Amino acid sequence: MTSAFWDDIFKFSKKKSDIQILEQIPVFNGLSKFDLNKVSKLLHLRSYKKDEFIFREKEPGESMYIIKSGKVIINKIIKEKETILSTLDEGSFFGEVSLVDEDVRSANAIATEDSELLGFFRADLMNLIDRNPRLACFILYKLSTVIGKRLRLQSEK
Amino acid sequence: MNSFFSFLTRFQKIIIIAAILVFSIIIFDYVSELIPPFLIAFIFSYLLSPIVDRLEFIFQKRIIAVIALYFGISIGLAFFFNFIIPLLISEFNELSSNFPFYISIIKEWSISLKNNVEMNFPIIQQLNILDDIQNQIQSILINLAQRIPTLFLSTFSTLSYLLLIPIILFFFLFQGPDIKISFFRLIPNKYFEVLIYLFYSIGNKIGNYLRGILIETLIVGFLSFIVLLGLGANYSVLLGTIAGIMNLIPYLGPVFGAIPAVIVLYLQFKSLNIILYIIIGFGLIQVLDNIILKPIIYSQSVDLHPLAILVFLLIGGTVAGIWGLILAVPVAGILKVTITILAKEINFRIKFNEMLANQTQK
Numbered sequence: 001m002t003s004a005f006w007d008d009i010f011k012f013s014k015k016k017s018d019i020q021i022l023e024q025i026p027v028f029n030g031l032s033k034f035d036l037n038k039v040s041k042l043l044h045l046r047s048y049k050k051d052e053f054i055f056r057e058k059e060p061g062e063s064m065y066i067i068k069s070g071k072v073i074i075n076k077i078i079k080e081k082e083t084i085l086s087t088l089d090e091g092s093f094f095g096e097v098s099l100v101d102e103d104v105r106s107a108n109a110i111a112t113e114d115s116e117l118l119g120f121f122r123a124d125l126m127n128l129i130d131r132n133p134r135l136a137c138f139i140l141y142k143l144s145t146v147i148g149k150r151l152r153l154q155s156e157k
Numbered sequence: 158m159n160s161f162f163s164f165l166t167r168f169q170k171i172i173i174i175a176a177i178l179v180f181s182i183i184i185f186d187y188v189s190e191l192i193p194p195f196l197i198a199f200i201f202s203y204l205l206s207p208i209v210d211r212l213e214f215i216f217q218k219r220i221i222a223v224i225a226l227y228f229g230i231s232i233g234l235a236f237f238f239n240f241i242i243p244l245l246i247s248e249f250n251e252l253s254s255n256f257p258f259y260i261s262i263i264k265e266w267s268i269s270l271k272n273n274v275e276m277n278f279p280i281i282q283q284l285n286i287l288d289d290i291q292n293q294i295q296s297i298l299i300n301l302a303q304r305i306p307t308l309f310l311s312t313f314s315t316l317s318y319l320l321l322i323p324i325i326l327f328f329f330l331f332q333g334p335d336i337k338i339s340f341f342r343l344i345p346n347k348y349f350e351v352l353i354y355l356f357y358s359i360g361n362k363i364g365n366y367l368r369g370i371l372i373e374t375l376i377v378g379f380l381s382f383i384v385l386l387g388l389g390a391n392y393s394v395l396l397g398t399i400a401g402i403m404n405l406i407p408y409l410g411p412v413f414g415a416i417p418a419v420i421v422l423y424l425q426f427k428s429l430n431i432i433l434y435i436i437i438g439f440g441l442i443q444v445l446d447n448i449i450l451k452p453i454i455y456s457q458s459v460d461l462h463p464l465a466i467l468v469f470l471l472i473g474g475t476v477a478g479i480w481g482l483i484l485a486v487p488v489a490g491i492l493k494v495t496i497t498i499l500a501k502e503i504n505f506r507i508k509f510n511e512m513l514a515n516q517t518q519k
């Protein structure tokens with residue numbers, strides 16, 4: 001039971017716009033509002049139910065996802081046991097390696113509650129190289145920074 | 158969208174979908190006239206969108222890029238209508254008016270042939286076979302002569318098309334990316350990533366293929382025109398255009414394209430040398446086309462087995478006549494690209510599902 005007296009009935013007005021969410025993603029960090037607006041037009045808004053697969057391991061990966069609302073877990077079956085690699089919520093992103101790598105997904109992504117995700121596709125990024133090379137270059141640079149950072153942390157472990 | 162459908166049971170969904178289907182079939186009859194302009198605009202937007210993408214890089218805004226493209230195209234069209242179309246039409250009218258003359262020459266020739274044969278084989282005279290053949294040929298020729306103008310003009314001549322297509326095309330080009338995204342929103346989550354992947358990979362290949370065909374036709378047509386001009390032929394623009402378009406038909410196309418040129422040139426110059434020259438010239442163009450153009454165009458997209466091409470040509474020819482012959486190979490190419498990519502994907506999915514089943518069994 002929820003009561004209007006206690007519940008956050010103003011939540012709707014607090015909902016961030018896509019651009020505000022993008023601003024905080026490291027891949028798009030540092031872009032102007034003008035460019036962010038262009039990027040936001042390339043995004044695919046998807047809604048997922050609780051326990052729905054967003055992608056599965058070994059599927060060909062085509063896109064990166066940004067969580068607009070909800071929660072997502074990344075898991076993998078290691079030695080026949082399900083291992084949760086990460087729990088992500090609003091404002092996080094995952095699957096960015098697929099933007100530069102045409103290989104298969106290396107883990108499962110599952111929505112643990114009803115979630116809204118923004119998908120950013122490799123094909124759109126490649127198309128952006130034709131349409132707006134400066135912007136595409138910047139995103140690719142930021143993308144490599146993110147992946148490089150992950151590599152460094154992983155090797156330091 | 159998804160939340161709306163989740164309220165309904167499966168049965169209700171089926172009823173709604175069935176109702177929509179029945180409704181759309183009823184409506185289809187009324188709007189079927191509207192489909193060709195949309196289809197043509199869609200194909201054009203496919204061909205032109207890479208250009209708009211590159212222009213967008215220069216002008217920063219997509220709408221300005223589209224307007225710039227329209228500006229460029231209208232200059233091109235103005236040139237085309239002012240110089241090339243009147244030339245084509247005047248050449249065409251001249252050829253049509255000379256057609257009876259050509260027919261009479263062929264008739265003369267066939268009568269002399271007939272007399273010759275009948276003199277050597279008197280039996281044939283009694284059977285009247287040659288008279289029959291002659292009448293047949295004559296009626297075919299006259300029929301053909303009357304049909305040529307409609308053949309090339311009727312399909313695209315409706316004025317409403319000419320007005321509708323640019324307007325639809327404008328929105329396809331300008332809002333293409335947005336339209337695509339709203340279409341993708343309708344795809345269920347399960348198939349979403351796969352379908353977008355398929356859409357892009359198929360779209361890329363088909364786009365490359367169609368652009369390649371267009372460029373090939375233009376180059377072959379232009380080279381044929383240059384050769385004919387060099388030989389001093391009468392209707393070089395018209396004959397070059399025919400050679401270029403006919404070149405879309407594999408194997409037989411170049412021959413079909415050369416026949417009118419050979420006939421016209423022979424009747425114009427009345428010498429066999431000129432036929433030799435034109436055959437050498439067209440032969441060189443074919444060599445160029447097959448050694449340089451075709452490998453570039455078909456290498457990364459489509460190569461069809463010659464037998465498959467023949468089957469498609471037969472089907473195209475019986476279904477839609479000359480346009481069927483011309484469009485048979487592009488359509489076959491599109492089908493092949495689509496089927497190859499789909500088959501690969503389905504194959505992968507089957508293996509993937511087996512793997513998932515194995516995992517759960519363990």
